[in-house]
Amino acid sequence: MGKRLLQAHAALVYLFLYAPIVVVVVFAFNGGRQVLNWEGFSTRWFGEALRDPTITEPFRNSLLIAAGNAVLACVLGTALALAVSRMRRAARAPIDAVVYMTLVTPEIVFGIAALMFFVQFSNQLVGAGVIDEPLRGMWKIVVAHAVFNASVVALVVRARFVGMGQTLEEASYDLGAGPVKTFVQVTLPRLAPAVLAGGLLAFTFSFDDFITSFFVADAGTSTLPLRIFSSLRFGVSPLINAAAAMILALTIVAVVVAYLVLRRSGTRARAAARVPVPGL
Amino acid sequence: MAVAGPRARRRRVATRAGAGGPSYPAWLAAPALAYYALFFLVPLGLMAAVALAERVGHADFVYTLNVENFTDLWDPLYRGIFWETVQLAFVGSLATLLVGFPLAYYLARHARRKTLLLLLVIVPFWTSFLIRTYAWLIILDPDFPAVRALRSVGVLPEDFSVLYTPTAIYIGVVYTYLPLMILPVYAALERMDWSLVEAAQDLGDSPLRAFRRVTLPLALPGVVAGTLLVFIPMMGEYLNPVILGGDKTIFVGNLIGLQFGSSRDWPFGSAIAMVLIAAMTIVVLVYSRLVSREEQYGG
Numbered sequence: 001m002g003k004r005l006l007q008a009h010a011a012l013v014y015l016f017l018y019a020p021i022v023v024v025v026v027f028a029f030n031g032g033r034q035v036l037n038w039e040g041f042s043t044r045w046f047g048e049a050l051r052d053p054t055i056t057e058p059f060r061n062s063l064l065i066a067a068g069n070a071v072l073a074c075v076l077g078t079a080l081a082l083a084v085s086r087m088r089r090a091a092r093a094p095i096d097a098v099v100y101m102t103l104v105t106p107e108i109v110f111g112i113a114a115l116m117f118f119v120q121f122s123n124q125l126v127g128a129g130v131i132d133e134p135l136r137g138m139w140k141i142v143v144a145h146a147v148f149n150a151s152v153v154a155l156v157v158r159a160r161f162v163g164m165g166q167t168l169e170e171a172s173y174d175l176g177a178g179p180v181k182t183f184v185q186v187t188l189p190r191l192a193p194a195v196l197a198g199g200l201l202a203f204t205f206s207f208d209d210f211i212t213s214f215f216v217a218d219a220g221t222s223t224l225p226l227r228i229f230s231s232l233r234f235g236v237s238p239l240i241n242a243a244a245a246m247i248l249a250l251t252i253v254a255v256v257v258a259y260l261v262l263r264r265s266g267t268r269a270r271a272a273a274r275v276p277v278p279g280l
Numbered sequence: 281m282a283v284a285g286p287r288a289r290r291r292r293v294a295t296r297a298g299a300g301g302p303s304y305p306a307w308l309a310a311p312a313l314a315y316y317a318l319f320f321l322v323p324l325g326l327m328a329a330v331a332l333a334e335r336v337g338h339a340d341f342v343y344t345l346n347v348e349n350f351t352d353l354w355d356p357l358y359r360g361i362f363w364e365t366v367q368l369a370f371v372g373s374l375a376t377l378l379v380g381f382p383l384a385y386y387l388a389r390h391a392r393r394k395t396l397l398l399l400l401v402i403v404p405f406w407t408s409f410l411i412r413t414y415a416w417l418i419i420l421d422p423d424f425p426a427v428r429a430l431r432s433v434g435v436l437p438e439d440f441s442v443l444y445t446p447t448a449i450y451i452g453v454v455y456t457y458l459p460l461m462i463l464p465v466y467a468a469l470e471r472m473d474w475s476l477v478e479a480a481q482d483l484g485d486s487p488l489r490a491f492r493r494v495t496l497p498l499a500l501p502g503v504v505a506g507t508l509l510v511f512i513p514m515m516g517e518y519l520n521p522v523i524l525g526g527d528k529t530i531f532v533g534n535l536i537g538l539q540f541g542s543s544r545d546w547p548f549g550s551a552i553a554m555v556l557i558a559a560m561t562i563v564v565l566v567y568s569r570l571v572s573r574e575e576q577y578g579g
């Protein structure tokens with residue numbers, strides 16, 4: 001009946017979803033100085049972006065932060081998922097509650113809470129004479145990002161771990177292997193796609209994060225999203241579009257890879273779809 | 281059925297797993313729990329304490345039990361901001377549902393390349409929120425080629441400009457959270473047995489009536505999950521008003537942010553954040569209670 005109408009609507013929604021991404025990429029190739037004043041196709045802004053230290057430095061910071069956060073999130077999240085998946089319901093419920101809290105707390109609230117925590121913590125240490133100057137550096141952003149992302153990894157890994165059954169682990173124990181050996185030889189190889197996918201998600205979320213970084217970062221530390229945000233005060237520029245286009249390319253590749261890894265490993269598409277949907 | 285299915289399955293897994301004894305020790309949870317305690321629960325606890333602190337001088341405060349930060353919020357100015365935020369979240373959620381539901385329906389019932397189309401919904405969600413938001417600065421610019429063309433042929437008024445208005449913010453939030461609505465609604469509809477709809481129509485229901493009596497009740501869990509998932513972040517919306525609203529319209533998230541920026545009033549900012557969390561919790565509880573009752577009697 002209304003199939004045509006639905007089809008047209010779907011086309012419009014996809015246009016809506018992708019128009020901003022396409023626009024950023026297209027206008028990154030504008031040779032002119034003004035974004036909307038098209039002066040011919042050019043890749044010069046990509047070169048300029050890659051040579052501009054106010055972009056490359058935050059870019060490097062973002063990569064380091066995202067990588068550190070991903071490693072931390074993978075270790076914490078995977079260990080949590082393994083421990084929790086066989087706990088009794090009563091023991092698991094409060095842990096689940098905290099995990100969901102980390103996922104649904106508005107970022108602005110967590111951002112300011114983390115800001116106050118780091119400032120107070122640092123002041124305490126200075127007051128106690130442990131350190132001379134307030135704590136600075138990127139690690140604060142890493143630590144703050146990993147709270148949310150450890151939960152993301154835990155959800156992804158747990159879905160896979162519960163889904164794959166544990167007869168092989170039981171066999172491994174029956175044959176005399178301890179938890180460590182069982183983990184390395186039996187669980188990890190089968191779990192690797194989920195850990196990898198979770199890690200890629202953690203990397204992406206951290207790499208793209210603005211609000212938490214905005215509140216937690218020191219004045220001297222910038223990430224790429226912070227750099228982009230601060231430049232928006234002077235309006236959009238082709239330089240920023242070029243930087244943004246490169247980030248978009250990077251994250252889209254990471255997401256598609258994560259998706260394919262998960263799918264190849266036999267997890268249904270829906271499990272991947274469920275990742276950003278903690279309530280389900 | 282649609283609701284009980286996965287839950288029952290999970291319970292079955294749990295009992296089977298329980299029978300074999302744990303394969304991994306519970307202490308593996310300890311590092312993550314310690315981490316959450318130190319870097320999530322302690323900061324939130326600190327925020328609760330600061331919310332009761334008293335501001336001293338320009339940027340300092342002392343810990344007391346001062347409820348003034350909360351009573352100050354009763355000011356009409358702040359009540360107005362809360363009201364605007366609730367409105368943004370309600371209208372924004374509704375708009376997201378109206379845009380997202382038909383697409384989810386199409387994907388679940390008619391689309392052929394479902395996996396690809398679904399992936400296409402997910403991909404933007406995982407790309408930079410900031411970049412996708414600022415892209416609308418370009419699109420909504422009165423000088424954007426498509427807009428300019430529409431203006432010159434008279435489809436849009438000559439002085440058309442939505443940038444830095446509430447309309448731009450609404451476009452931004454719907455855009456930002458749309459995938460969070462589509463995915464759960466799709467998940468609910470995908471499990472649906474479409475022959476039920478056909479049966480209803482064979483037995484004399486009009487398509488609309490069949491939709492209302494069969495499809496909608498079965499899609500309801502997805503709609504509930506979706507509206508909650510978009511409502512919650514909209515209540516704490518920060519970036520869209522700053523970028524697309526040009527910082528002219530202030531919502532609760534921005535009000536909190538201001539206390540940690542130019543105003544430097546941490547106790548007041550913490551108090552607003554506490555109220556925001558409380559308000560969100562109440563909304564979520566009331567909403568899920570209402571919906572579960574409706575499911576009981578309406579289904």
